[in-house]
Amino acid sequence: MSDKDLQSYFRAEAREISDGLSRALLALARGEPSDGAVRELFRLAHTLKGAARIASRPMIGDLAETMEDVLAVHREAETELSAQEIDEFLRLVDVIDGELRALEPAKEHAKAATTGEALESVRIDLQELDRLTEAVFEARVQAASLRSSAGGIGALVDDAQRTIRDLAGDAERRSGAALRSVERARAAVDELRKALAVTESQLTARADALWRELERVRSQTDRLRMVPAESIFDALERAAHEAAHATGHAIALTTAGGRVRVDRHVLPTVRDALIHAVRNAVDHGIEPPDVRVAAGKPRNGRITIRVARTGNRVTFSCIDDGRGLDVDAVRRAAVDRGLVPDPDGFGVEDAARVVFAPGFTTAPQVTPLSGRGVGLDVVRAAAERFDGEARLSSEPGRGTEVSLLVPVTLASVPALTVRHAGPGLEHAHVLVPLDIVAGTVGVRHDAIVRSPNGDLVRYGDEMLTFVPLSRVLGAVPSPRAPEDRWSVVILRAHGQSVALGADGLGAILEVVVRALPAAAGRPPFVLGASLDIEGVPRLILDARAIVSAARSLVGATSGAAPAATRRAPILVVDDSLTTRMLEQSILGSAGYEVDLACSAEEALEKAAARRYGLFIVDVEMPGMNGFDFTATTRRDARLREVPVILVTSLASDAERRRGAQCGAAAYIVKGEFDQRVFLRRVEELLG
Amino acid sequence: MTTDGDRLAALRREFDESFARAAAAAAGDSERLVAVRLGGDRFALRVAEIASVHPITAITRLPGAPRGQLGIVNVRGQLAAVYDAATLLGYTSAGEPHRWCALCAEDRGMGLAIGAVEGYLRVERASLRAIAAEDETNRLLTHAFEHEGRVYRVLDVSAFRAAVAELVGARGPR
Numbered sequence: 001m002s003d004k005d006l007q008s009y010f011r012a013e014a015r016e017i018s019d020g021l022s023r024a025l026l027a028l029a030r031g032e033p034s035d036g037a038v039r040e041l042f043r044l045a046h047t048l049k050g051a052a053r054i055a056s057r058p059m060i061g062d063l064a065e066t067m068e069d070v071l072a073v074h075r076e077a078e079t080e081l082s083a084q085e086i087d088e089f090l091r092l093v094d095v096i097d098g099e100l101r102a103l104e105p106a107k108e109h110a111k112a113a114t115t116g117e118a119l120e121s122v123r124i125d126l127q128e129l130d131r132l133t134e135a136v137f138e139a140r141v142q143a144a145s146l147r148s149s150a151g152g153i154g155a156l157v158d159d160a161q162r163t164i165r166d167l168a169g170d171a172e173r174r175s176g177a178a179l180r181s182v183e184r185a186r187a188a189v190d191e192l193r194k195a196l197a198v199t200e201s202q203l204t205a206r207a208d209a210l211w212r213e214l215e216r217v218r219s220q221t222d223r224l225r226m227v228p229a230e231s232i233f234d235a236l237e238r239a240a241h242e243a244a245h246a247t248g249h250a251i252a253l254t255t256a257g258g259r260v261r262v263d264r265h266v267l268p269t270v271r272d273a274l275i276h277a278v279r280n281a282v283d284h285g286i287e288p289p290d291v292r293v294a295a296g297k298p299r300n301g302r303i304t305i306r307v308a309r310t311g312n313r314v315t316f317s318c319i320d321d322g323r324g325l326d327v328d329a330v331r332r333a334a335v336d337r338g339l340v341p342d343p344d345g346f347g348v349e350d351a352a353r354v355v356f357a358p359g360f361t362t363a364p365q366v367t368p369l370s371g372r373g374v375g376l377d378v379v380r381a382a383a384e385r386f387d388g389e390a391r392l393s394s395e396p397g398r399g400t401e402v403s404l405l406v407p408v409t410l411a412s413v414p415a416l417t418v419r420h421a422g423p424g425l426e427h428a429h430v431l432v433p434l435d436i437v438a439g440t441v442g443v444r445h446d447a448i449v450r451s452p453n454g455d456l457v458r459y460g461d462e463m464l465t466f467v468p469l470s471r472v473l474g475a476v477p478s479p480r481a482p483e484d485r486w487s488v489v490i491l492r493a494h495g496q497s498v499a500l501g502a503d504g505l506g507a508i509l510e511v512v513v514r515a516l517p518a519a520a521g522r523p524p525f526v527l528g529a530s531l532d533i534e535g536v537p538r539l540i541l542d543a544r545a546i547v548s549a550a551r552s553l554v555g556a557t558s559g560a561a562p563a564a565t566r567r568a569p570i571l572v573v574d575d576s577l578t579t580r581m582l583e584q585s586i587l588g589s590a591g592y593e594v595d596l597a598c599s600a601e602e603a604l605e606k607a608a609a610r611r612y613g614l615f616i617v618d619v620e621m622p623g624m625n626g627f628d629f630t631a632t633t634r635r636d637a638r639l640r641e642v643p644v645i646l647v648t649s650l651a652s653d654a655e656r657r658r659g660a661q662c663g664a665a666a667y668i669v670k671g672e673f674d675q676r677v678f679l680r681r682v683e684e685l686l687g
Numbered sequence: 688m689t690t691d692g693d694r695l696a697a698l699r700r701e702f703d704e705s706f707a708r709a710a711a712a713a714a715g716d717s718e719r720l721v722a723v724r725l726g727g728d729r730f731a732l733r734v735a736e737i738a739s740v741h742p743i744t745a746i747t748r749l750p751g752a753p754r755g756q757l758g759i760v761n762v763r764g765q766l767a768a769v770y771d772a773a774t775l776l777g778y779t780s781a782g783e784p785h786r787w788c789a790l791c792a793e794d795r796g797m798g799l800a801i802g803a804v805e806g807y808l809r810v811e812r813a814s815l816r817a818i819a820a821e822d823e824t825n826r827l828l829t830h831a832f833e834h835e836g837r838v839y840r841v842l843d844v845s846a847f848r849a850a851v852a853e854l855v856g857a858r859g860p861r
Contacts, residue, residue: 137764474750516749517796519848520759520768521855523749535761537747643779657727665779 007103009238010055014100016268017048021067021093029086038081039358041089042071043378047272048096050279054242060099063092075358129224136221137531140214144533147207153200160193222512223261226408229307229314230258232271236305239275243282244301250289251282252300257307262314266386266406270316273382277318277402278303280376285322285400295397297321310435313388314408319401325394327351333361352392356380379404407527413513415530415540416440417506418489420469421478429538430473431511431530432500436543438492440505446482457499459490464499465550472525472546478503493544500546513540525549568613569593570682573603573629574647575621579670583616583647586675587682600624604632612642613686619648619655627662634663643685647673697806718812721789722805722839726778729839731808731832732799736844738790740804743769746785753854757800760788765795770851772799772842776827791844797851799844808834815841826850 021044028034045067052061067089074081081089167186174182233255244251262270286292286301293299304319330351334340339354354360355376376392379402383390388406415431441459448466449456455466466488470478486501511530516523527542570592572583584594595610597603601623603615615633619626626646633639643665648655651669659667666681720731721740741762746769748758755774759766769788785800815830818840827850830841 133764135764472750474752514766516759517766517768517794519770519794519797519851519855520749520766521753521756524751526749529747529759529766531761531764534745535764536745537759537761537766539747539749653727660726660779663779 007055009235010051010057011100011103013051013235014048014057014060014096017044017051018093018096018100020044021048021096022090025086025090025093028081029083029090034080038071038074038079039381041081042068042075043272043381045071047275054239054246057099057103060096063096063099067092129221133221133225136214136218137535140211140218140533140535143207143211143214144535147204147211150200150203150207153196153203157193157196157200160189160196163189164193225264226261227264227267228258229260229262229267229316230255232267232274233258233305235271236274236278240278240282240303243279244286247283248288249282249286250300251286251303253278253303253305255305255307257309260307260309260314261408262307262406263408266314266408269382269385270404270406273379273404274305274316274318276378277376277404278305281318281320281322281400281402285320285324287323309408313405313435315403315405317401317403319399321399324396324398324400325351325355325392327396330354348394348396352394355392356390376402382406407513413511414508415511416489416508417538418469418487418500418502418541419504419506420473420475421503428473428475429506429532430469431509431538431540432489432491432543433527433540434508436491436493436547438490438497440490441488441499443486443488443499443501444482445480445484445486448486457488457501459488459497459499462497464490464497466499466501467546467550468501469503472500472541474524491543491547493547496547496550498547498550500543511538511540568611568686569595570614570616570686571595571597571603571606571612572616573597573600573621573626574616574618575599576618579618579647586678587616592682592686600626600629600632603629607633607639607642614682615642615644616682617644617646619646619650619659627658630659630662630664645681645685647678716812717809718815720808720810720839720841722808722834723772723787723789723801724803724805725773725776725801726783729805729837730772730828731839731841732789732844733841734807736792738792738795740787740789741798743785743788743800755851755854757785760798762788762790762795762798767796767798768851769798769800770847772801772847775799775847775850776842789844791848793845794848797848799842799847808839810834 021041024037024041024044028037045064049061049064049068052058052064070085070089071081073079164186167182167189171179171182171186236255237253240251240253243249281303282301286303287295287297289299292301302321304317306315306317306319308315308317325348327346327348331340331343331346334346334351334354334357335343337357337360339357339360340346340350356379358377358380360377376390380390382388383404383406386406388404391403391405392400393403394400414434416434416437418430418432420428420430439459441457443457447457449458449463456463457466458464468486487503487505489500489502489505491498491500509530513528514530515528516526525542525545527540529537529539532538570587572580572587572594573596574580574583575598580596580598584596587594595606595612597606599621600617603617604624606612607615615629617626617629624632626648630644630646633642633644640663644663645666645668646659646664647668647670648659649670651671656667665685668678668681719734721734721737722729722731724730739762741760743760746758746760749756749768752758755770757769757771760769761767767788767790769785771785773783783802785802787801787804788798789801790798810832814832816832818825818828818831827843827846828840829843829846832839832841
């Protein structure tokens, strides 16, 4: 690489880092939450220092090192930057920006516009891209609605056909003028039917064509979000060669898997992490040429960057053929830092784990490149940021492999649709990423084996832990008869398998994984969501987390002893036998224990004798009515915490208000009774 | 019969007209609000604190949802977590349908579900009276005002955001 290229790369990287430093410092100055800010600033300053030294820009390197030194103290002591330090750092960033501006060649922009490259590609603002995605999505929903409207015209055609048949029957009973009148009407309706049929056909065809075009646009828009992994190879190569130059080591870097496409949001972080991994490999892994030759190795150290995609994850590996991890040195450093209480039996696997600890280093002194041991810390932080994994494997004398596994967050991934038919959920189709699915099998309910460690199902020669989907979703399990069949999905991850029991399986779809908004929190076992054809969010399960947590999900699972039965019982109060039986049947099927009372007075007696979790009460009853029962229990210190659902035929606003005033937690009108809504209320109130 | 679509169109018109009037009005003297009904009572949201109002079509529930969280919805291709404003205010919901979602201006990934949108109001800022914060629920209500003989309480959307952050934050990492 020419020096001109080197300087150009350096300017681009340094500008990006300087922007990052500014953003982080300004956020701190604004008083925004500072979790991890010191570590992030340290990483940026460290990266800038290394890059500046390589590009022979000592002033910028020194400024970055000044920041790094101060930040190293805060990182070690786990303290925050003072306001004065933030101001001083912002001043230093200004100085760095000034230096960078001075490095800009004159008329760079004007020149760029005349090059062929500039004419063939444009930079796209990610927010603009998001807005485009949004607009395309909205257009797809409208197109789907158009298709549905066309279907409505089809129903009119059927109506017209029926009318023609009716008129034909009518005509047989008529004669003369009446017959002619019916014949005219029949001809008119037939004309109308034909016109509607043509309209329906044309509308359907055009809506289908529009849909197909929008699908292409969507697919292309999604692809715009993805960039080939090879776009970071230049930066890695640059880092490797400059590190080799600085250390006097000779290296040859090869790359593989560059065509794998990765989300634009993910790649910059991966690039920064790999730059550190590469520098570490050159600085600590690759031996000096004479040592290599003496050991029978090629003079040039080999470093391979390999990218591979498996399902919705991409693995970036940095593989060197150097000396391997110095387990003794790692052990000594780990003991010094108090990371390993007992050094006996400390092996290569322990070493591979410890080296990812923040700030861990075996280097006796700080080197301009990577001597603070920052490299692997950065890899781990990148993995954590995307809920991925960082791994290291090493063989003494043969080399080291550092891997970073990150999800391809916005890539289309194949996913299996899995259905939960239990009550209480409106949208119970969820998606399981296909890369975790090892197989599917139908299992009779009575073939599930009970064991002290939970339920098991046989899959091939294995007995696998059985986890019902309802348990994962925190939903009410559906009732099961012995001959009922489960659709079991075998999930395989981390070398373990789990059998996920669902009520049905659906299509395999290519879905776009969308992260849940921050305000949704972090619901267990949910990786994200995808929008279905009608725009309804479908949850994508975190199947790896399900496998990891299988032990905590087993237990009262498969329907014989559903979770809900462990809750406090429900008391149904109604003077109507039919209503009592209906409610008991619904609640019993959903796994709740139910007691019955045919009057408010009897209910109060029962409530005095037993602790209930919920009262479901009719309003109009002989004797004490439901409103008075509710008010009475709200005044009773022992009963006021037990919520009341009023289930009544009284539907006026005034009566609803009275219910709320009495302290009812919910008011359900019998005329609008919906079993799913009812069970959801029950579930919410029982907690 | 007024449909959701008509209602939404009218609201949008009122919003647009309010923006058109903005230049003429002394902006500093008045507050623009959306009047809503929660649990049968009247409340108002500051227009400045909400990004948009949408009819709710489908809500997808999330496992382990905290109290008040209804689930996630799709708003023009973006996901938003929706919370029942009435529940967060301490109402024991009486099965009121969640027909509208008001997205927070500061975080479009969060919305408040409301039963009914009454309309758009412009009131003199001086007519807003501060409500003393007595308990947790009242922290969500900052001011009250009277308009055409009706009393409205103003929902503090930022306080709702903070309450939601506390709710989801309290459940810890996955």
